[in-house]
Amino acid sequence: xxxxxxxxxxxxxxxxxxxxxxxxxxxxxxxxxxxxxxxxxxxxxxxxxxxxxxxxxxxxxxxxxxxxxxxxxxxxxxxxxxxxxxxxxxxxxxxxxxxxxxxxxxxxxxxxxxxxxxxxxxxxxxxxxxxxxxxxxxxxxxxxxxxxxxxxxxxxxxxxxxxxxxxxxxxxxxxxxxxxxxxxx
Amino acid sequence: xxxxxxxxxxxxxxxxxxxxxxxxxxxxxxxxxxxxxxxxxxxxxxxxxxxxxxxxxxxxxxxxxxxxxxxxxxxxxxxxxxxxxxxxxxxxxxxxxxxxxxxxxxxxxxxxxxxxxxxxxxxxxxxxxxxxxxxxxxxxxxxxxxxxxxxxxxxxxxxxxxxxxxxxxxxxxxxxxxxxxxxxxxxxxxxxxxxxxxxxxxxxxxxxxxxxxxxxxxxxxxxxxxxxxxxxxxxxxxxxxxxxxxxxxxxxxxxxxxxxxxxxxxxxxxxxxxxxxxxxxxxxxxxxxxxxxxxxxxxxxxxxxxxxxxxxxxxxxxxxxxxxxxxxxxxxxxxxxxxxxxxxxxxxxxxxxxxxxxxxxxxxxxxxxxxxxxxxxxxxxxxxxxxxxxxxxxxxxxxxxxxxxxxxxxxxxxxxxxxxxxxxxxxxxxxxxxxxxxxxxxxxxxxxxxxxxxxxxxxxxxxxxxxxxxxxxxxxxxxxxxxxxxxxxxxxxxxxxxx
Numbered sequence: 001x002x003x004x005x006x007x008x009x010x011x012x013x014x015x016x017x018x019x020x021x022x023x024x025x026x027x028x029x030x031x032x033x034x035x036x037x038x039x040x041x042x043x044x045x046x047x048x049x050x051x052x053x054x055x056x057x058x059x060x061x062x063x064x065x066x067x068x069x070x071x072x073x074x075x076x077x078x079x080x081x082x083x084x085x086x087x088x089x090x091x092x093x094x095x096x097x098x099x100x101x102x103x104x105x106x107x108x109x110x111x112x113x114x115x116x117x118x119x120x121x122x123x124x125x126x127x128x129x130x131x132x133x134x135x136x137x138x139x140x141x142x143x144x145x146x147x148x149x150x151x152x153x154x155x156x157x158x159x160x161x162x163x164x165x166x167x168x169x170x171x172x173x174x175x176x177x178x179x180x181x182x183x184x185x
Numbered sequence: 186x187x188x189x190x191x192x193x194x195x196x197x198x199x200x201x202x203x204x205x206x207x208x209x210x211x212x213x214x215x216x217x218x219x220x221x222x223x224x225x226x227x228x229x230x231x232x233x234x235x236x237x238x239x240x241x242x243x244x245x246x247x248x249x250x251x252x253x254x255x256x257x258x259x260x261x262x263x264x265x266x267x268x269x270x271x272x273x274x275x276x277x278x279x280x281x282x283x284x285x286x287x288x289x290x291x292x293x294x295x296x297x298x299x300x301x302x303x304x305x306x307x308x309x310x311x312x313x314x315x316x317x318x319x320x321x322x323x324x325x326x327x328x329x330x331x332x333x334x335x336x337x338x339x340x341x342x343x344x345x346x347x348x349x350x351x352x353x354x355x356x357x358x359x360x361x362x363x364x365x366x367x368x369x370x371x372x373x374x375x376x377x378x379x380x381x382x383x384x385x386x387x388x389x390x391x392x393x394x395x396x397x398x399x400x401x402x403x404x405x406x407x408x409x410x411x412x413x414x415x416x417x418x419x420x421x422x423x424x425x426x427x428x429x430x431x432x433x434x435x436x437x438x439x440x441x442x443x444x445x446x447x448x449x450x451x452x453x454x455x456x457x458x459x460x461x462x463x464x465x466x467x468x469x470x471x472x473x474x475x476x477x478x479x480x481x482x483x484x485x486x487x488x489x490x491x492x493x494x495x496x497x498x499x500x501x502x503x504x505x506x507x508x509x510x511x512x513x514x515x516x517x518x519x520x521x522x523x524x525x526x527x528x529x530x531x532x533x534x535x536x537x538x539x540x541x542x543x544x545x546x547x548x549x550x551x552x553x554x555x556x557x558x559x560x561x562x563x564x565x566x567x568x569x570x571x572x573x574x575x576x577x578x579x580x581x582x583x584x585x586x587x588x589x590x591x592x593x594x595x596x597x598x599x600x601x602x603x604x605x606x607x608x609x610x611x612x613x614x615x616x617x618x619x620x621x622x623x624x625x626x627x628x629x630x631x632x633x634x635x636x637x638x639x640x641x642x643x644x645x646x647x648x649x650x651x652x653x654x655x656x657x658x659x660x661x662x663x664x665x666x667x668x669x670x671x672x673x674x675x676x677x678x679x680x681x682x683x684x
Binding site for chain 1: 232236349350352353356357359360363367369370372373374375398401402405406407408409569570571572574575576578579582583586587590592595596599602603606610611612629632633636637641
């Protein structure tokens with residue numbers, strides 16, 4: 001790794017083209033041509049989202065004026081949304097002062113990890129916390145390249161026991177039991 | 186004085202010493218792990234503190250906060266990857282020193298400089314926090330509203346061109362704080378019929394998602410990068426000549442770090458980066474910087490640890506978080522039923538002084554751990570990602586589920602994990618969002634209360650001198666980058682004409 005790697009705060013983020021060339025992640029990824037994202041696009045995307053949320057505030061229940069004592073339930077969120085819109089437009093307006101961000105494609109492993117995390121939560125719902133521990137340690141561990149299945153299983157057992165004794169017995173925190181455990185009693 | 190003595194008395198309680206020791210060791214270990222910063226650790230361990238007494242819980246989080254900043258320097262020096270963002274400046278000179286075979290000397294200086302900076306800032310905290318609280322004792326809702334807006338506006342001052350992004354993040358955090366029941370009218374806002382959201386978004390799942398899960402996804406994208414790990418062949422500590430050489434850097438950076446820490450939103454990372462530049466500016470050996478200067482380690486390390494105590498000043502005295510980690514500590518206090526602010530100094534002085542004592546003890550404990558156990562802690566970096574991160578995922582799930590025993594909170598955590606990842610990808614830091622989320626309720630409540638006091642007349646804000654002063658400072662902090670740029674271009678054009 002080079003010095004630039006430590007100086008770079010966040011390897012996940014898109015970066016300005018001048019910085020991208022120095023970064024070993026770019027080299028390791030084969031320096032695939034990235035998508036340029038200007039702050040104009042970012043600013044207008046934020047404005048669009050803010051307008052969508054603004055529309056959501058029109059669905060708040062109506063309240064008599066006497067009860068609101070000045071500010072209704074939608075007034076403050078709309079005030080904040082107004083600030084967000086002004087700031088986003090400012091970001092877009094001043095975009096020419098900054099270079100567009102060079103965004104490398106998201107690494108396929110990120111999508112695979114999101115799917116795996118979804119799987120772990122699925123195991124949590126179905127099998128409870130111990131099922132989730134095994135799904136995480138073995139499933140995610142294998143996905144991330146660990147091939148020693150026995151080691152992963154031992155770690156899963158260790159974490160399961162630690163959670164049981166520390167949280168359930170020690171702190172008295174109830175952990176999810178899962179639908180299957182509920183059905184099986 | 187009684188409060189101070191009873192606070193210090195916790196250091197005679199074996200249970201409390203055990204809690205502080207555990208917090209310090211955990212802080213150093215987790216701080217040393219790349220990706221797991223002090224804020225992530227505090228967010229992950231926040232649910233555990235709910236089962237502790239308020240004093241023990243906050244002492245535990247305070248110890249983690251102090252130790253994690255130091256722990257981050259271990260990996261910055263040995264593998265050129267800061268364990269904590271605040272250690273990024275340490276890598277500039279720490280890693281070249283380690284490559285020269287001087288890892289022990291670099292780690293030794295990092296330990297001592299961190300401890301001096303940390304202890305100095307705790308003493309400033311002990312003196313300044315009660316004074317600030319006393320000044321703020323007569324504050325009403327309009328002053329608190331102006332103070333919260335000032336805290337949020339400071340986000341603009343961080344990160345140069347990222348200032349506008351930080352302000353947007355902070356505003357989104359304030360918006361997220363409106364989710365749930367409107368206390369004035371009892372109307373549901375943005376709950377989408379989910380009963381669990383009526384009381385608002387849980388802080389723990391949001392924090393765990395934004396910090397731990399988003400970092401998990403970041404790490405997933407970097408699995409192909411294999412860091413070069415350097416060993417410590419011999420633990421050769423810094424000499425007296427080294428300490429003499431670095432004394433000025435440590436002193437300057439301790440003061441600078443504490444001051445930067447006291448300013449809301451400016452945390453340890455900003456303190457370290459500014460101190461690195463200042464240390465270089467005032468050094469007699471400027472040429473050594475970037476190539477393995479021991480002063481380049483001493484400066485930022487003293488500053489980032491000094492910022493810890495500094496950032497606790499507004500957190501405890503005013504209830505305005507000084508950094509992302511103090512926002513989590515603030516959340517911990519709120520979860521424990523303790524509302525930080527000036528009244529706390531009268532109502533629960535023992536709790537506050539216990540926090541000061543724990544931070545002081547933590548700084549002393551990690552000197553011992555750093556000087557004698559750095560070699561051991563360095564081995565932590567050998568844990569493969571494929572083993573570490575699945576375990577982090579499990580603890581994140583347990584942490585999100587634990588406080589309310591709600592699976593909705595687990596989904597909220599995952600949602601914010603993805604949101605955090607997308608934010609980071611497009612240059613938006615999650616930390617300002619946390620500041621906004623924590624301050625959001627205060628902003629809305631104090632605004633509504635102020636308008637009730639002023640009979641809905643907004644101009645009445647300008648009849649209160651403290652409010653006006655805070656609004657002026659707020660306007661200056663928002664406009665500072667723009668003013669600096671304009672002054673710079675004026676200066677350049679004047680210089681051109683002069684030629």
